[in-house]
Amino acid sequence: xxxxxxxxxxxxxxxxxxxxxxxxxxxxxxxxxxxxxxxxxxxxxxxxxxxxxxxxxxxxxxxxxxxxxxxxxxxxxxxxxxxxxxxxxxxxxxxxxxxxxxxx
Numbered sequence: 001x002x003x004x005x006x007x008x009x010x011x012x013x014x015x016x017x018x019x020x021x022x023x024x025x026x027x028x029x030x031x032x033x034x035x036x037x038x039x040x041x042x043x044x045x046x047x048x049x050x051x052x053x054x055x056x057x058x059x060x061x062x063x064x065x066x067x068x069x070x071x072x073x074x075x076x077x078x079x080x081x082x083x084x085x086x087x088x089x090x091x092x093x094x095x096x097x098x099x100x101x102x103x104x
Contacts, residue, residue: 002030002031002032002033003030003031003032003033003034003040003044003098005047006043006046006047006050009030009044009047009048009051010047010048010050010051010052012028013028013048013051013094014051014052014053016028016094017053017054017057017092023092024090024091024092024093025092025093025094025095026092026093026094026095027094027095027097028094028095028096028097029097029099030044030096030097030098030099031098031099031101032098032099032100032101032102033100033101033102034100034102035102037079037080037082037098037100037102040098041070041072041082041084041098044096044098045068045070045084048067048068048086048096049061049066049067049068053088055089056089056090057088057089057090057092058088058089059086059087059088060086060087060088060089067086067087068084068085068086068096069084069085069086069087070082070084071083071084071085072084079100080099080100081097081098081099081100082096082097082098083095083096083097083098084096
């Protein structure tokens, strides 16, 4: 998926659950050409937190992460890769990997 805004991100995330409703582990690769990857990552997290998930795969939110666990705090992936994880009802996990394609 190419990072290009809230509606686009949410539509693609929600589609994942329609491909195989029995799948319990997803990996989403997001390509960003944004000059400020940190800001793009922050926005992406908000987009996912605001997506209209169906109840059976709704986002499990807590007070600390609001449903999106930013794994960059635990691991060093370099400045051009961001990794996060969301957990959903029905024991579904989704890993989000954002890769910076901006060469500046």
